[in-house]
Amino acid sequence: MNSALTELLENQRSGLLWVRRDAVVRYANSEAILCTGLTAGSKIRDEGLARAIADTVDAGVAKAAASLGIASVPGAAMPELQCRVIPGLARDDAFVFVRNTNSTDPSDAYNNLMVVIRSDLHEPFRQIENALAISRDGDVHNVDVLVNQLHELTQVTGKLIDLAAVWNSGALLTDDRIELWPLLQSVWGELEPLAINLNVKVRFRAQDRANSLGTIYGSEKWLKRVFLECLESALRSNRSGSTLDIVYRQLGPRVLLVFRDCGAFAQVDDKAIELNNLAGSAQKGRAVPARLSAREYIGLKLCRHIVSLHGGELREEDDDGLRNFLIELPTGAPHRNEQNQLDIAQAQRYASDLAVLRSKSRTSKTSVR
Amino acid sequence: MRRILIIEDQPDIRKLIHMTLEFENYEIHEASDGIVGLSLVNAFKPDLVLLDVMMPGELDGLQVCREIKFNPATQHIKVILLTARSQEKDRAAGEQMRANEYLVKPFSPLQLIDTIEKLLA
Numbered sequence: 001m002n003s004a005l006t007e008l009l010e011n012q013r014s015g016l017l018w019v020r021r022d023a024v025v026r027y028a029n030s031e032a033i034l035c036t037g038l039t040a041g042s043k044i045r046d047e048g049l050a051r052a053i054a055d056t057v058d059a060g061v062a063k064a065a066a067s068l069g070i071a072s073v074p075g076a077a078m079p080e081l082q083c084r085v086i087p088g089l090a091r092d093d094a095f096v097f098v099r100n101t102n103s104t105d106p107s108d109a110y111n112n113l114m115v116v117i118r119s120d121l122h123e124p125f126r127q128i129e130n131a132l133a134i135s136r137d138g139d140v141h142n143v144d145v146l147v148n149q150l151h152e153l154t155q156v157t158g159k160l161i162d163l164a165a166v167w168n169s170g171a172l173l174t175d176d177r178i179e180l181w182p183l184l185q186s187v188w189g190e191l192e193p194l195a196i197n198l199n200v201k202v203r204f205r206a207q208d209r210a211n212s213l214g215t216i217y218g219s220e221k222w223l224k225r226v227f228l229e230c231l232e233s234a235l236r237s238n239r240s241g242s243t244l245d246i247v248y249r250q251l252g253p254r255v256l257l258v259f260r261d262c263g264a265f266a267q268v269d270d271k272a273i274e275l276n277n278l279a280g281s282a283q284k285g286r287a288v289p290a291r292l293s294a295r296e297y298i299g300l301k302l303c304r305h306i307v308s309l310h311g312g313e314l315r316e317e318d319d320d321g322l323r324n325f326l327i328e329l330p331t332g333a334p335h336r337n338e339q340n341q342l343d344i345a346q347a348q349r350y351a352s353d354l355a356v357l358r359s360k361s362r363t364s365k366t367s368v369r
Numbered sequence: 370m371r372r373i374l375i376i377e378d379q380p381d382i383r384k385l386i387h388m389t390l391e392f393e394n395y396e397i398h399e400a401s402d403g404i405v406g407l408s409l410v411n412a413f414k415p416d417l418v419l420l421d422v423m424m425p426g427e428l429d430g431l432q433v434c435r436e437i438k439f440n441p442a443t444q445h446i447k448v449i450l451l452t453a454r455s456q457e458k459d460r461a462a463g464e465q466m467r468a469n470e471y472l473v474k475p476f477s478p479l480q481l482i483d484t485i486e487k488l489l490a
Contacts (some may be wrong), residue, residue: 175454177431177462215429253425332403333378333423345475350385353478360479361392 015081015098018088021057023050026093035069035081035100045345049083049096056085056094069100124153162225163302175334176220180213180255183220184246187227188275191235195276199240203272206248213248214255214331218310223329226306226314227257229299230325234259237323245272254312255331261322311335371489372396374415376406376433377451378424382474386419386451389478393485403428407436410443416489419481420468422452422459431466438467447488451476 009016015032019025023044033039044050052065062085069079084097131146184204195202206213216223231246238244238261247258300316307314312329373395377383383399390397398415400406403424410418410433418437422430430450437443449470450463463471470484 177429177454177459212432214427215432217423250427253427330425332426332429346382346385349475350389350478357389357392357478357482 012097015100017044017096017098019044019053019094019096021054021092021094023053032096032098035079035098036067037069049085052083052085053094053096056087057092060087062086067098069098124149124156128153159299159302163305174219175217178216178218178220178223180216180248180257183224183227187224187231190228191231192276194232195235195244198235198238200235200238201243202235202246202275203243203269204246204248204275205269205272207250214250216255216310216329216331217334218329219306222306223310226303226327229303230259230314230327233299234261234323234325237261239263246275250331251328253330253332255329257327257329259325259327261319261324263322370394370396371417372398372413372415373417373419373485374398374400374406374409375419376400376403376424376430377419377421378402378426379421382421382451385478386481389481390485393482395485402426403430403433407433410437410446414443415446417447417449417485419449419451422450422454422463431462434463434466434468449481449484449488 009018009027010029012029012031015035016029017025017032017036017038018027025038025040025042025044027040028036028038028042038044044053046065046067049065049067052063056063065083065085067081067083069081079100082099086095086097088094128146128149131142131149135142135146188202234244243262245258245260245262247256247260249256249258300314304314307327307329310329312327312335314328315326317324317326371394373390375383375386375390375397377386377399378401380401383401387397387399398409398413400409403426406418406420407428409415420430420434424430428436430452434448434450437446437448444467447469448467449472450468451472451474452459452463453474455473460471469488472481472484
């Protein structure tokens with residue numbers, strides 16, 4: 001699509017669907033994807049809205065319709081959507097403006113962003129300015145300090161960009177089938193060097209065999225990012241010589257993953273799988289920073305948002321100075337459920353074939369006689 | 370009489386499938402999640418299982434299929450996967466779990482019956 005048109009449609013304050021007369025979506029902006037779960041190629045199965053679209057195209061006049069959106073958390077009611085259908089640019093097209101009647105003021109999100117920038121980016125930039133000033137003397141150590149500060153800043157801004165990218169986008173609305181054990185192994189593969197460097201022992205504990213863990217449906221890319229962020233934060237919080245447990249527990253249709261700091265005297269567990277084999281290097285224990293660094297703060301915000309969009313919850317707990325992360329996610333089916341639409345479509349398919357089914361049944365019974 | 374087990378979490382879809390199969394001469398059983406479904410499979414060894422892929426719970430349909438097809442005691446049971454997922458990688462995952470057939474929702478009841486008859490012939 002023409003890039004100017006894309007930008008125009010994307011910058012609408014409300015959700016926008018560009019649809020055909022037969023209620024197939026040609027284009028959905030980010031806000032619409034978030035509200036409705038519909039993307040280009042999807043068919044609107046809400047009969048009332050589909051009828052409003054057809055009427056608008058036929059009569060050339062705008063129509064209003066109500067519809068139901070997708071619940072943001074499991075068990076929550078589906079939000080009511082107010083839709084306004086107007087004739088489109090072409091004869092057989094229409095535009096649908098979608099507004100969630102429960103949506104919060106967009107200025108809140110902007111204010112939150114300004115607070116994050118003010119509180120968490122100010123210090124890194126100040127330190128870089130100081131490091132730049134000092135490094136002008138060409139001292140190698142000062143240059144190293146500058147490089148480290150720049151690295152820290154790129155980490156922080158990188159996460160801020162990721163957060164902005166995912167905040168209101170449909171990027172998370174994929175339904176990859178993700179097996180947990182291979183995902184955890186992949187995450188561990190990336191962070192094992194850090195664990196060795198920090199002298200933290202990591203164990204995996206589950207009720208069942210590791211290769212029979214539940215499956216999650218969602219964005220593999222972003223869920224892997226969540227596990228990477230949480231495990232890295234947990235590793236950095238642990239003292240040298242301590243143990244970090246990754247505990248898996250299936251609770252009915254949901255899984256609970258806990259990244260638990262067990263301290264220096266972890267209980268022995270024969271069933272635990274030790275993910276590394278540290279020789280117990282004699283590193284001095286590091287003090288845990290009292291305040292989250294900007295890199296961690298933005299990382300956690302991102303993780304919480306991603307997990308919540310998957311119908312789950314991410315919590316951080318402080319257990320007498322030991323920092324634990326708890327991630328709860330639904331297993332076995334995606335949280336974003338288009339099941340109502342599928343049920344309707346399946347019932348319609350059944351109804352249309354019913355006469356043939358009956359006829360076939362009568363024929364076979366007659367021939368048996 | 371051939372025995373068919375429907376493992377599907379959505380009650381309305383389960384009912385529709387049940388109604389479809391009533392036109393034919395089958396003994397029909399139902400389960401609403403993977404764990405119960407698998408225990409029924411082990412208990413009475415149906416001739417065929419109609420298995421939804423995405424079911425909330427400890428086991429999704431592909432995991433149930435793997436348990437059925439990789440167990441010598443139950444590997445002979447025919448498995449038809451029912452799913453809204455139509456991409457090639459999803460079919461490949463079904464093949465990897467040794468499913469016998471793969472139907473994409475919304476499927477035609479006539480196609481379902483034809484597929485069952487073909488497998489049980």
